[in-house]
Amino acid sequence: MARVGVFVCHCGENIARTVDVAKVAEFARTVPGVVLSDHYTYFCSAPGQKKVQEAIQQQSLTGVVVAACSPHLHEPTFRGASSQAGLNPFLCEMANIREQCSWVHAKGEAATNKACAIVASMVEKVKRSHPLRPIEVPLTKRALVIGGGVAGIRAALDIANAGYPVTLVERQPTIGGNMARLSETFPTLDCSQCILTPLMVEASRHPKIELLTYAEVQEVNGYVGNFKVRIKKKPRYVREELCTGCDDCVPVCPVSLPNEFDMNLSWRKAIYLPFPQAVPAVYTLDASQCVNSTLESKSGYRVLACERCSQACGPKAIDYDMEPEILEREVGAVVVASGYNLMQAEEAREYGYGKHPDVLDGFEFERLLSASGPTGGEVRRPSDGKVPKEVVFIQCVGSRDPQRGVPYCSRVCCMYTAKHALLFKHKVPDGKAYVFYMDIRAAGKGYEEFVNRVMEEERVLYLRGRVSRVVSEDGKLLVYGTDTLAGQPVRMRADLVVLATAMVPSSDGELARKLRVPTDAYGFFQEVHPKLRPVETLTAGVFLAGSAQSPKDIPDTVAHASAAGSKALELFSKPVLHREPIIAQVNEGACNGCFDCERVCPYRAMERKEIRDRQGNLIRLVARVNEAMCEGCGLCTAACRSRSIDLFGFSEEQIFAQLAAVAPAPIEAQACLA
Numbered sequence: 001m002a003r004v005g006v007f008v009c010h011c012g013e014n015i016a017r018t019v020d021v022a023k024v025a026e027f028a029r030t031v032p033g034v035v036l037s038d039h040y041t042y043f044c045s046a047p048g049q050k051k052v053q054e055a056i057q058q059q060s061l062t063g064v065v066v067a068a069c070s071p072h073l074h075e076p077t078f079r080g081a082s083s084q085a086g087l088n089p090f091l092c093e094m095a096n097i098r099e100q101c102s103w104v105h106a107k108g109e110a111a112t113n114k115a116c117a118i119v120a121s122m123v124e125k126v127k128r129s130h131p132l133r134p135i136e137v138p139l140t141k142r143a144l145v146i147g148g149g150v151a152g153i154r155a156a157l158d159i160a161n162a163g164y165p166v167t168l169v170e171r172q173p174t175i176g177g178n179m180a181r182l183s184e185t186f187p188t189l190d191c192s193q194c195i196l197t198p199l200m201v202e203a204s205r206h207p208k209i210e211l212l213t214y215a216e217v218q219e220v221n222g223y224v225g226n227f228k229v230r231i232k233k234k235p236r237y238v239r240e241e242l243c244t245g246c247d248d249c250v251p252v253c254p255v256s257l258p259n260e261f262d263m264n265l266s267w268r269k270a271i272y273l274p275f276p277q278a279v280p281a282v283y284t285l286d287a288s289q290c291v292n293s294t295l296e297s298k299s300g301y302r303v304l305a306c307e308r309c310s311q312a313c314g315p316k317a318i319d320y321d322m323e324p325e326i327l328e329r330e331v332g333a334v335v336v337a338s339g340y341n342l343m344q345a346e347e348a349r350e351y352g353y354g355k356h357p358d359v360l361d362g363f364e365f366e367r368l369l370s371a372s373g374p375t376g377g378e379v380r381r382p383s384d385g386k387v388p389k390e391v392v393f394i395q396c397v398g399s400r401d402p403q404r405g406v407p408y409c410s411r412v413c414c415m416y417t418a419k420h421a422l423l424f425k426h427k428v429p430d431g432k433a434y435v436f437y438m439d440i441r442a443a444g445k446g447y448e449e450f451v452n453r454v455m456e457e458e459r460v461l462y463l464r465g466r467v468s469r470v471v472s473e474d475g476k477l478l479v480y481g482t483d484t485l486a487g488q489p490v491r492m493r494a495d496l497v498v499l500a501t502a503m504v505p506s507s508d509g510e511l512a513r514k515l516r517v518p519t520d521a522y523g524f525f526q527e528v529h530p531k532l533r534p535v536e537t538l539t540a541g542v543f544l545a546g547s548a549q550s551p552k553d554i555p556d557t558v559a560h561a562s563a564a565g566s567k568a569l570e571l572f573s574k575p576v577l578h579r580e581p582i583i584a585q586v587n588e589g590a591c592n593g594c595f596d597c598e599r600v601c602p603y604r605a606m607e608r609k610e611i612r613d614r615q616g617n618l619i620r621l622v623a624r625v626n627e628a629m630c631e632g633c634g635l636c637t638a639a640c641r642s643r644s645i646d647l648f649g650f651s652e653e654q655i656f657a658q659l660a661a662v663a664p665a666p667i668e669a670q671a672c673l674a
């Protein structure tokens with residue numbers, strides 16, 4: 001005989017303002033199987049949980065329904081409380097009468113009726129629930145970190161410093177990411193490379209970190225604690241173990257190419273080191289750009305080598321026969337730190353980017369400011385090499401602009417524009433800097449003070465308003481805009497225009513697909529909960545670090561990365577993993593072996609089991625669930641035509657009983673409310 005207790009929570013006023021909680025509790029008592037019901041301001045509070053526990057023990061309850069908020073929030077709270085009181089936690093269910101009722105309806109009978117229906121339906125479910133035990137899964141205590149920007153480096157170091165091995169995969173020939181490109185960093189104006197390179201070196205020398213640069217993750221299989229990863233290491237045509245970084249190969253190389261690290265504002269050779277402090281300090285031969293075809297590798301890569309670099313190389317590190325290498329690693333946790341890109345400034349055509357060489361984006365200006373940049377840190381116009389005297393900075397190019405860019409704020413542009421204006425004034429003291437802005441967003445430690453310093457002490461003129469277009473005239477740029485505070489159109493001459501373009505995800509979605517992690521509407525990796533679980537993803541064991549999740553400055557990136565690292569460590573702190581037993585089960589006797597379930601399962605959790613007779617002869621194949629891989633999504637249950645698959649905790653019997661309960665409940669509820 002079922003003995004169910006129903007506990008209706010007011011959630012302060014969140015539920016009680018709209019739903020008549022006393023009437024819901026009264027109604028619950030009329031549902032067959034319910035022996036007790038109660039309502040209380042906050043059942044999630046310590047006294048509230050105590051009430052539930054006392055009821056379980058005093059009334060010998062066989063099931064509990066807490067009518068409150070979403071199970072995402074407090075299911076673990078109430079299942080934990082039930083378990084402590086001696087009830088199997090899977091016999092406790094949440095009836096969500098907040099998000100699915102009080103928050104979406106106006107106060108009145110209809111909202112109360114709906115709450116009654118939800119409660120009745122959950123009572124029917126819990127009456128048909130069975131005690132379940134968590135599944136134990138072994139665990140590989142090694143992490144994979146994807147992306148070697150400051151986020152990936154920080155997460156890798158945190159995990160490795162705690163004693164666990166890490167494989168850090170970076171697709172570029174060096175780690176460092178976008179931070180390596182920056183000149184100085186707001187608000188403290190530390191030299192970016194000076195604070196980053198010690199971390200890069202530490203990561204490369206760490207005995208627990210395996211650094212794989214010029215590499216990309218090809219395939220990820222498995223599940224939390226037990227991922228199997230295939231990594232493709234692209235051929236550098238330079239043996240890492242032999243290259244001494246002496247640079248002898250570079251002067252002899254006859255091919256000059258635009259240098260991507262310097263945003264194409266300088267030149268590099270076909271064999272190159274991306275920047276002097278690159279880690280590893282190993283050269284890379286850009287095979288697609290090499291001259292004088294002599295070789296064709298087995299992999300289909302065409303290496304067009306003149307062999308001058310090879311002849312100049314003392315340690316004989318150059319190897320034109322190098323092939324892509326496929327590496328396989330088993331890891332328990334994955335940290336995604338794939339970072340961001342800048343929106344293509346060409347998309348804001350009215351600002352003349354791509355048409356006028358003196359219209360730059362933020363990274364290009366960073367390289368001009370940088371001591372290791374193409375001009376040695378002197379600000380010079382790309383068009384004629386002259387020192388610009390008047391620079392116009394335009395904020396929110398593509399950000400907060402759903403028509404031509406993205407609706408979100410990129411969060412760092414107000415600050416780096418202030419930094420750009422300040423550094424320009426330091427380098428060109430008689431220069432003039434103007435900033436067009438929509439609002440100033442300077443929420444960070446020392447940020448507001450920094451912007452004020454730029455406006456007041458550095459005398460940078462801030463103009464509130466939009467720029468409508470930038471055109472060139474007589475070797476100068478003409479900027480047309482509006483000063484919305486003065487209520488006047490503005491037309492000013494400039495030597496250089498710098499656009500603060502939107503930050504967008506670096507990944508095109510391919511990585512998210514491989515990891516089976518959802519992305520948000522803009523392509524950034526989606527966290528489980530923006531406030532309470534900002535580094536976890538819906539795929540257990542995959543965590544997010546830095547600007548791969550949303551635009552972030554360096555302090556926020558580093559904090560987020562350390563949080564991701566600590567989530568991986570939390571996982572590794574357990575001897576084995578306990579997984580929720582909400583998984584599919586196959587009735588082998590009824591299974592007809594069509595394997596539709598195998599086809600629809602996104603987690604590759606359906607296996608084929610051989611049924612043999614006593615003599616060992618194969619009779620038939622049936623489906624079997626790999627308990628460690630099943631995520632309990634229920635797709636196989638829906639696809640199974642012989643109805644031989646069911647889901648623990650969501651059985652067909654439970655779902656039909658719930659549906660049946662929903663229809664008559666409002667009518668019964670009407671009676672109770674009358």
Ligand SMILES: Cc1cc2nc3c(=O)[nH]c(=O)nc-3n(C[C@H](O)[C@H](O)[C@H](O)COP(=O)(O)OP(=O)(O)OC[C@H]3O[C@@H](n4cnc5c(N)ncnc54)[C@H](O)[C@@H]3O)c2cc1C
Nearest residue numbers: 147149150151171177178185186339340362546547553554
């Ligand atoms: C113009 C400009 C100026 C800025 N100035 C400042 C400043 O002064 N102060 C400040 O606090 N912040 C500043 N920022 C923000 C700062 O750049 C970011 O906070 C920081 O770089 C974020 O680091 P990240 O590691 O998350 O991402 P990234 O730096 O983008 O690193 C991501 C890394 O992942 C790699 N990667 C991507 N996809 C893959 C893949 N599939 N496989 C393997 N590797 C992959 C990339 O190659 C890259 O190395 C500025 C930003 C801009 C645009």
